Amino acid sequence: MRITLGVSGGVAAYKAAELVRRLQQEGHTVQVVMTRAAREFVTPLTFAALSGQKVITDLFSDSSGGEANLESAIEHIAVAQRTDLLLIAPATADIIAKLARGVADEFLTTLYLASTAPVVVAPAMNVNMWNHAATQENVETLRRRGVKIVQPDEGYLACGMTGPGRLAGIEEILAAVGDVAKAQRDLEGETILVSAGPTWEDLDPVRFISNRSSGKMGYAVAEAAAKRGAKVILISGPVNLETPAGVERMDVRTAQEMHRAIMERLPGASMAILAAAVADYRPVERATEKIKKSARPLTISFEPTTDILADVTMNKGRKVVVGFAAETDHVAENARKKLVSKNADLIVANDVTAEGAGFDRDTNVVTLFSRDGRDLALPKMSKGEVAQRILDEVIRLRVALQAPAARRSNV
Ligand code: PMT
Numbered sequence: 001m002r003i004t005l006g007v008s009g010g011v012a013a014y015k016a017a018e019l020v021r022r023l024q025q026e027g028h029t030v031q032v033v034m035t036r037a038a039r040e041f042v043t044p045l046t047f048a049a050l051s052g053q054k055v056i057t058d059l060f061s062d063s064s065g066g067e068a069n070l071e072s073a074i075e076h077i078a079v080a081q082r083t084d085l086l087l088i089a090p091a092t093a094d095i096i097a098k099l100a101r102g103v104a105d106e107f108l109t110t111l112y113l114a115s116t117a118p119v120v121v122a123p124a125m126n127v128n129m130w131n132h133a134a135t136q137e138n139v140e141t142l143r144r145r146g147v148k149i150v151q152p153d154e155g156y157l158a159c160g161m162t163g164p165g166r167l168a169g170i171e172e173i174l175a176a177v178g179d180v181a182k183a184q185r186d187l188e189g190e191t192i193l194v195s196a197g198p199t200w201e202d203l204d205p206v207r208f209i210s211n212r213s214s215g216k217m218g219y220a221v222a223e224a225a226a227k228r229g230a231k232v233i234l235i236s237g238p239v240n241l242e243t244p245a246g247v248e249r250m251d252v253r254t255a256q257e258m259h260r261a262i263m264e265r266l267p268g269a270s271m272a273i274l275a276a277a278v279a280d281y282r283p284v285e286r287a288t289e290k291i292k293k294s295a296r297p298l299t300i301s302f303e304p305t306t307d308i309l310a311d312v313t314m315n316k317g318r319k320v321v322v323g324f325a326a327e328t329d330h331v332a333e334n335a336r337k338k339l340v341s342k343n344a345d346l347i348v349a350n351d352v353t354a355e356g357a358g359f360d361r362d363t364n365v366v367t368l369f370s371r372d373g374r375d376l377a378l379p380k381m382s383k384g385e386v387a388q389r390i391l392d393e394v395i396r397l398r399v400a401l402q403a404p405a406a407r408r409s410n411v
Contacts (some may be wrong), residue, residue, distance in 0.1 A: 001029070001084045002031070002083060003023055003029065003030050004031045005030055005031070005032050005033070006035070006086065006087065006089075007031045007033070007090070007169060008092045009037020009043065009092055010106065012158075013090060015167055016022055016032075017050055018170055021175055023237060026384075027182060030051045031053055031079060032044075032051050032053070032077070033055070033056045033111060034057050034108075035106055035107075035108050036106060039091070046266060053224035054073055056107055057107065058106070059110060060239065077114055079116075080116075081143075083111070084181075085118050085119075085120065085184070086112065087120045087177060088108070088119070088172070089121075089173055090124035091124065093134075096138045096139060097134065097138050099112050099147075100142055101140075118184055120148045121142060121149050121297050122152075123149065124166060124174075125165050127165040129165070130165040131164070148176050148191075148196060150168045150176045151168060152164050153166040157195055160167035173276070185229030187299050188230070189229075190229075191270060191271070192225045192232050192233070193262060193266060194218055194232060194233070194234050194235070194273045194274075195218060195272075195273075195275060195308070196217065196218020196221070196235070196276050197213050197214070197215035197236045197237030198210045198279075198324055199257075199276070199278050199279045200237070201283060202254070202286045203300065203387065204289065204291045205287075207290075210279070211277045213237070213276070213360075214362055215239030215365060216383050218236070220383035220386065221275055221390060221391070222234040222244050222247045223245075224391055231248075233248050233269065235262050236251055237252060254279075255308070256282070256305065256306070259305075259306045262312065263311065263312075270398075271398070272322065272391065274308065274323050274324065281302035282305050283301070284302065285334070310341075318402065320394050321344050321346075322345065323345050323348070325338045325348070325349040326359075327360065331350075331367070335347045339369050339371065345371045346370050346394065346397060347368075347369045349368075349369060350366045362383060363382055364380070364381070365379065365380045365381075365382060366386055368389070368390065370393065
């Protein structure tokens with residue numbers, strides 16, 4: 001797992017050095033980010049030597065204190081994307097307040113906002129600062145957002161006082177990281193078939209008909225599923241995207257090729273999530289030579305392609321099958337019809353004409369229509385977040401699908 005360790009400025013900052021070592025021993029890659037205040041207590045060099053990676057300290061300049069450049073200015077986004085878990089230890093009262101408020105005044109606080117990875121915070125501070133209502137309210141805000149707080153230990157503090165506020169023990173912090181990491185890998189043991197992108201249906205050697213799918217939605221699903229521990233097979237139409245880490249990708253061009261690839265890999269899969277925008281029709285004939293221009297209207301006959309989703313659900317068994325519905329009108333009505341006609345467990349409906357939704361956007365606005373009657377309308381969010389919500393729903397449906405079998409085996 002790629003862990004970003006945020007170190008903020010307190011006496012306990014030196015203990016983060018041991019954390020780096022132990023996290024690495026457990027097989028994690030550690031990227032250290034230090035606040036300005038942390039550098040008053042420990043030098044970046046200590047963490048660079050231990051982690052074997054450049055330590056990130058500033059939002060706008062490189063760690064050597066060089067000139068601000070575009071690369072350093074957007075580095076928090078790159079780090080956010082490659083962070084599987086953000087651990088902040090020690091976390092001062094100041095950094096906790098900033099996280100709670102969404103203040104983005106330096107690299108670590110900006111990274112917290114830019115990242116969708118789970119967050120573990122291990123506070124360390126003076127006892128009165130810890131007990132102060134402001135800190136307790138901020139800690140509660142973070143907890144409500146799903147941040148895991150590692151309760152500080154009680155004992156003699158560097159300030160000379162005794163009470164809660166001492167950084168929790170390394171074992172306790174590692175256990176919290178382990179718990180969060182395990183919860184994130186809730187798709188371990190699953191094999192998920194994901195389709196993404198458009199298909200290209202040839203008219204002649206130089207022309208084809210297609211649609212505006214970029215593949216971003218399907219690739220986001222594949223990436224999120226792989227991060228959550230699934231074996232992912234991505235059947236991809238022609239797109240301009242990099243294969244997400246840990247994903248097996250098969251490239252196809254036409255609806256027919258996509259159908260063949262999906263049916264070939266379906267028997268080994270426990271779930272299928274079909275986000276591809278597959279052509280509904282293909283030309284009856286593909287001209288062997290380029291169709292010549294003429295003054296007369298051109299008529300081309302099309303025939304329907306195979307409905308892959310319907311074919312997948314015909315061989316469904318206990319697999320969880322998710323389809324999408326790209327709609328321009330009567331979204332809910334059409335999506336519910338597709339749920340039934342295609343016999344899917346879940347239909348992810350998007351109004352592709354809505355602002356921030358549909359083709360080639362980085363965000364989407366979807367409603368999840370489930371077989372069991374639950375409709376979940378989600379606000380506009382990144383395609384990565386949409387993917388996570390789809391996977392949450394898939395897990396809920398998997399439990400429901402497996403329940404009758406479990407009950408039968410108890411009889
Ligand atoms: O790729 P992006 O640029 O990120 O855009 C995302 C998206 C808009 C493509 C995506 O969110 C989406 O809506 N995908 C489904 C597009 C589509 O073809 O919808 P449909 O309503 O026409 O089809 C319904 C379902 O049947 C889909 O799951 C589709 O994969 C499937 N289908 C369609 C035709 C066909 N011959 N076989 C199929 O399996």
